[in-house]
Amino acid sequence: GNSVTQMEGPVTLSEEAFLTINCTYTATGYxxxxxxxxxPGEGLQLxxxxxxxxxxxxxxxxxxxxxxxxxxxxxxxxxxxxxDSAVYFCALIPRGGSYIPTFGRGTSLIVHP
Amino acid sequence: xxxxxxxPTHLIKTRGQQVTLRCSPISGHKSVSWYQQVLxxxxxFIFQYYEKEERGRGNFPDRFSARQFPNYSSELNVNALLLGxxxxxxxxxxxxxxxxxxxxxxxxxxxTVT
Numbered sequence: 001g002n003s004v005t006q007m008e009g010p011v012t013l014s015e016e017a018f019l020t021i022n023c024t025y026t027a028t029g030y031x032x033x034x035x036x037x038x039x040p041g042e043g044l045q046l047x048x049x050x051x052x053x054x055x056x057x058x059x060x061x062x063x064x065x066x067x068x069x070x071x072x073x074x075x076x077x078x079x080x081x082x083x084d085s086a087v088y089f090c091a092l093i094p095r096g097g098s099y100i101p102t103f104g105r106g107t108s109l110i111v112h113p
Numbered sequence: 114x115x116x117x118x119x120x121p122t123h124l125i126k127t128r129g130q131q132v133t134l135r136c137s138p139i140s141g142h143k144s145v146s147w148y149q150q151v152l153x154x155x156x157x158f159i160f161q162y163y164e165k166e167e168r169g170r171g172n173f174p175d176r177f178s179a180r181q182f183p184n185y186s187s188e189l190n191v192n193a194l195l196l197g198x199x200x201x202x203x204x205x206x207x208x209x210x211x212x213x214x215x216x217x218x219x220x221x222x223x224x225t226v227t
Contacts, residue, residue: 004155034215043117043203043218044156089155099210100169101146103155 002027004090006104013080013111021075021107023064023090031092033057033066033073038087038106047075047088085111115139117206117219125225126194134189134222138206144168145187146216147179148203156203162187163210191224199226 007022025031032051036044048057053068064075073090090104118137126132138145144163148156158171162181181187185206191198201223205216 036218043220044205046215046217049215091155099161100158100171101216102158103148105155106153 002031002092002094002100002102004092004102004104006088006090006107009087009106009108011107011109013109015082015111015113016079017111019075019077019080019084019109021088021090021109023073023075023104025071025073025090025092025102027071027092027094027102029095030068031094033064034091034093035062035064035073035075036089036091036103038089040086044089080109080111082111082113085109117204117217119202119204119219119222121222122220123223123225125227127227128194128196130194131190131192132194132224134191134202134204134224136187136189136204136206136219138185138187138204139217142206142208142217143185144207144210144214145181145185146205146207147187147189148205149173150201150203150221152200159189161210168210194226196226199224 003026034049035047048059050057050066056065087106089106093101120135146161147159150156160179161169165181176192179189201221203221204219207214207216
């Protein structure tokens with residue numbers, strides 16, 4: 001079956017540090033890939049997406065590149081802010097078939113001033 | 114435009130009771146999905162509906178059921194509640210049921226079963 005593996009958290013950084021949150025996936029074919037962010041007490045917000053190999057999704061300074069060779073979709077940001085503190089979820093939706101989404105367990109990010 | 118709305122925000126039920134959760138999708142969106150998010154975990158897919166038909170079902174018991182109405186709003190029903198059903202229930206809408214269409218999530222309904 002399909003699966004998404006994210007790095008364990010929490011990830012703790014100082015403001016303006018570089019962020020990487022690793023995400024790898026297992027799926028048949030080439031799924032669409034997504035990053036969502038969840039702030040405390042809220043639902044998930046779409047952060048960025050990529051629908052085919054080598055696509056780069058970007059939004060609000062965050063970027064992730066769809067790497068078919070390594071089945072990865074790592075999230076990066078060059079300079080984090082305190083307001084980026086949240087839980088980040090990597091997800092895939094397979095092409096064809098039932099289109100049932102699979103989410104990772106989430107990675108908590110804590111940014112200190 | 115209004116986002117995905119869910120009601121109620123919070124709910125406390127007793128074991129064995131039944132609960133109905135409601136979701137209104139973004140205007141123009143025809144697909145609604147339901148997820149269960151247990152504390153500290155990622156969302157687990159329960160159902161997807163598109164054009165009032167069930168398009169996908171996750172690994173949940175038959176106590177869970179859902180439906181979609183002609184206006185594309187949706188209800189999730191859970192019967193014979195168990196303590197383990199305590200979770201945040203998320204609804205998400207998308208334009209279409211295909212993989213390339215991103216989902217937009219509502220704020221969720223926090224269900225506590227005592």
